[in-house]
Structures are given as structure tokens and as C-alpha cells.
Amino acid sequence: MIALLVRDLRLAVRAGGGFGLGLAFFLLVAVLVPLGVGPEGGTLGRIAPGILWVGALLACLLSLDRLFALDFEDGSLDLLATAPLPLEGAVAAKALAHWLVTGLPLALLSPVLGILLNLPAAGYLWLVVSLLVGTPALSVIGAFGAAVTVGLKRGGLLLSLLVLPLYVPTLIFGAEVVKRGATGAEFATPLALLAAITAGAAALLPFAAAAALRINLR
Amino acid sequence: MELKVSDLAVSRGGLVVLEGLDFALAPGQALVLRGPNGIGKTTLLRTLAGLQPAVAGAISAPPESLAYASHSDGLKAALDVTENLQFWASVHGLDAAAVGAALDAMNLRALARRPAANLSAGQKRRLGLARLLVTGRPVWLLDEPTVSLDTASVALFAAVVRGHLAAGGLAVLASHIDLGLPEAAVLDLGPFRPLRAREAHPPAGGFDEAFA
Numbered sequence: 553m554i555a556l557l558v559r560d561l562r563l564a565v566r567a568g569g570g571f572g573l574g575l576a577f578f579l580l581v582a583v584l585v586p587l588g589v590g591p592e593g594g595t596l597g598r599i600a601p602g603i604l605w606v607g608a609l610l611a612c613l614l615s616l617d618r619l620f621a622l623d624f625e626d627g628s629l630d631l632l633a634t635a636p637l638p639l640e641g642a643v644a645a646k647a648l649a650h651w652l653v654t655g656l657p658l659a660l661l662s663p664v665l666g667i668l669l670n671l672p673a674a675g676y677l678w679l680v681v682s683l684l685v686g687t688p689a690l691s692v693i694g695a696f697g698a699a700v701t702v703g704l705k706r707g708g709l710l711l712s713l714l715v716l717p718l719y720v721p722t723l724i725f726g727a728e729v730v731k732r733g734a735t736g737a738e739f740a741t742p743l744a745l746l747a748a749i750t751a752g753a754a755a756l757l758p759f760a761a762a763a764a765l766r767i768n769l770r
Numbered sequence: 771m772e773l774k775v776s777d778l779a780v781s782r783g784g785l786v787v788l789e790g791l792d793f794a795l796a797p798g799q800a801l802v803l804r805g806p807n808g809i810g811k812t813t814l815l816r817t818l819a820g821l822q823p824a825v826a827g828a829i830s831a832p833p834e835s836l837a838y839a840s841h842s843d844g845l846k847a848a849l850d851v852t853e854n855l856q857f858w859a860s861v862h863g864l865d866a867a868a869v870g871a872a873l874d875a876m877n878l879r880a881l882a883r884r885p886a887a888n889l890s891a892g893q894k895r896r897l898g899l900a901r902l903l904v905t906g907r908p909v910w911l912l913d914e915p916t917v918s919l920d921t922a923s924v925a926l927f928a929a930v931v932r933g934h935l936a937a938g939g940l941a942v943l944a945s946h947i948d949l950g951l952p953e954a955a956v957l958d959l960g961p962f963r964p965l966r967a968r969e970a971h972p973p974a975g976g977f978d979e980a981f982a
Binding site for chain 1: 816819820821822823836837838840841842843844847853857858861862863901
């Protein structure tokens with residue numbers, strides 16, 4: 553599993569690997585939204601948690617269709633399926649690699665973009681915390697969607713349609729944590745629910761994704 | 771260590787393409803599958819490799835003993851030759867010594883640091899076949915292993931297969947050209963087509979093509 557994780561990370565940072573794609577998209581959203589909404593600070597600060605979470609979610613979605621499609625096209629998915637590594641483990645390793653190159657950098661970069669969106673200062677910590685807790689769920693749910701659509705040419709559209717409804721709870725609770733954190737309200741409940749979604753997805757979906765891959769490889 | 775297939779039927783896209791297959795391979799033996807395009811050589815190999823379920827019959831092989839080499843080599847263009855091999859070696863729990871041996875066996879030492887993207891088709895193929903050596907598995911399932919190899923490389927690969935067999939390995943090959951393995955048994959798949967398909971003579975480019 554570690555070998556697969558290292559390979560995926562290495563591929564992501566090499567030329568054409570797509571590292572930075574999600575990050576650049578996230579940056580663009582955060583830069584363009586203030587220009588579109590206008591400089592009025594009150595509005596911007598109020599919508600900032602939602603915008604940042606939507607931006608992070610779409611940035612994650614951007615690189616998902618490559619997760620298994622590249623391995624499927626060059627035949628390494630066949631070979632991984634016959635390797636001693638269980639396919640569930642391979643899915644988990646690939647989802648983790650996806651999170652490490654998209655979710656984690658997004659979470660770490662988000663306070664800087666919070667400034668651009670005039671997020672109240674009290675919200676920065678909870679923005680990072682909510683993204684750190686919530687984005688692993690985005691990667692794992694996305695890995696499941698990618699596994700279901702792996703055999704399709706240009707499956708990106710179907711993947712988005714499949715995955716977006718599953719992303720909604722994460723988005724709602726994630727943005728809620730930031731909103732409540734920024735206004736000093738009680739935020740333990742949405743944070744706990746966000747963590748529960750991540751834990752549940754990480755525990756169950758690798759099995760579902762591996763089953764979908766086995767069917768798609770036939 | 772034996773690969774035994776009894777009364778096996780395999781299907782592609784819901785159509786049974788081969789049925790009633792019976793063969794057994796002992797250590798040191800190789801089997802060459804022959805037959806025209808589309809008869810089901812790849813389907814049979816994928817079924818043997820466990821990538822798709824058999825329609826009927828049984829395959830008995832020790833667990834974790836099969837190494838499959840498909841049409842595509844499973845290479846990552848951004849990684850160099852050694853990194854590609856190292857990845858598969860560590861997935862299969864082998865160390866750097868196996869990687870070195872595989873590089874030497876397939877004459878890839880001079881290309882060890884070249885990115886796979888810059889390899890020629892034949893060199894990629896050699897790298898894909900070198901991967902078999904770092905799986906450490908006894909049963910090789912080879913689908914058209916000699917495609918895009920020059921004669922020298924075919925001879926090199928034949929020597930590698932012979933060495934594998936001599937070390938107690940097994941191999942099932944689907945190949946049109948003669949690999950120069952006189953000891954290998956040849957299995958013509960023609961007689962194993964389902965009776966209906968043999969009688970019906972589907973028109974060229976017919977139903978099968980939709981599932982290719």
C-alpha cells in the first residue's frame with residue numbers, strides 16, 4: 553500500500569500529474585468571487601464560508617476522473633487487481649494520495665483565501681479544521697464515484713452527477729462549522745457530524761469502490 | 771504447483787466464446803494458445819488471471835501464483851524504467867536485487883534511468899515483460915508477449931521464458947509467432963468454440979465486434 557501511495561504522490565508532482573490543478577482552481581474562485589460580488593465587506597464576510605467550501609469541493613472534483621481512469625487506460629489497474637495487494641487497500645491508498653495532493657494543500661492554503669473573502673478573523677482556525685476533517689470524505693466518496701465510472705470514456709460528467717449529491721452533507725456541515733466558528737456560536741454538533749461522515753465514508757466506501765472496480769474490469 | 775483447468779467456459783460481453791476447455795500444466799511446462807483474432811485468447815487469459823468469472827468449469831491454481839501480462843504494459847510515462855519496476859517489485863514484496871536481475875534479463879540496464887515516456891514501443895514491451903520477473907510468481911499468463919519486439923528481443927524473451935520454466939515455472943502464452951519453444955504444447959482453440967457459433971458462422975464484423 554505504501555508503494556502505491558508513494559507512486560501516486562510521485563506521479564502527481566511530476567510533469568502532467570495534475571498537482572496544483574485543484575489548488576489553482578480554488579485560488580481562482582477565491583480571487584474572482586470578491587470581484588463579482590463587489591467590495592461591500594458585510595456581504596462578502598457572510599458568504600465567505602459557503603464560497604470557500606464550494607470552491608474546495610469543486611477543486612476536489614476536478615481531479616477525480618483521473619483517479620482510476622489513467623491506471624485503467626495503461627493497464628496497471630488490471631495488474632493491481634492481480635497483485636497481492638487487496639483492491640480495497642489499493643482504493644484506500646489512491647484516495648489517500650488524492651487527499652494528500654488536493655484536500656490537504658487546500659486546507660492549509662484556505663486562511664490566506666479567507667483574507668481575500670473578508671472572513672471574520674475568528675473563523676480562520678475553524679475553516680482549516682473543518683477542511684481538514686471534511687475533505688478526506690470528499691476524496692473517498694470521489695474515489696467511489698471514479699471506480700463506478702472507470703470504464704467510460706469521458707466519464708467526468710457522469711462522475712460529477714453521481715458524486716455531487718453525496719457531497720452535499722459534507723458541504724452543509726463543513727460550511728456550518730466555519731459560519732458558527734466565525735460568529736462565536738456553538739459548533740460542536742456540525743463538526744461532530746462532519747467527522748462522522750468522513751469516518752463512515754473512509755470505513756465503508758473503499759469496499760464499495762473495490763467491488764465496482766472488479767465489475768468494471770470484467 | 772499445478773495449473774489445472776477442467777470443463778472451463780469463458781464469456782465476453784455475455785456471449786460464451788469458448789467452452790469445454792480441459793488442460794493441466796505441471797511445473798516446467800508451457801502451453802501456447804492458437805486461434806484466429808476474436809476467438810477468445812485474451813478472454814481465456816483474463817479468466818485464468820481471475821479478472822473475470824468463468825461461466826462454467828473450474829480453474830485450480832495455488833493462490834497468489836498467477837502473473838498476468840496484458841496487451842498494455844501498465845507503465846507510468848512519468849516514471850523511469852527502474853522506478854516502474856521498483857513499484858511492481860515492492861507491491862509483490864520483492865527487493866532491489868530482483869529489479870536489477872530483471873533489468874539485466876531484459877537488456878534494460880542501459881535504459882535504467884530513462885523515463886518510460888521516451889521509450890520506443892519495443893523497449894516499453896521489454897519493460898512490461900521485465901515486470902513479470904519482479905512479481906516472483908510461478909505461473910505466467912502472457913497475452914501476445916512478442917508484439918513490437920524485434921527478433922533479437924524475441925530471442926531474449928524466449929530465453930527468459932525458458933529460464934522461468936527451467937526454474938519450475940509455468941507459462942500460458944497467446945501468440946501468433948513462434949517463440950522458439952519447441953517443448954511447449956500447442957492448444958488450438960478452434961474446436962472449443964460453442965457449437966452454435968461454429969454452425970452459425972456470424973458475418974465478419976458481426977455481433978462480437980460490439981463487445982470488443
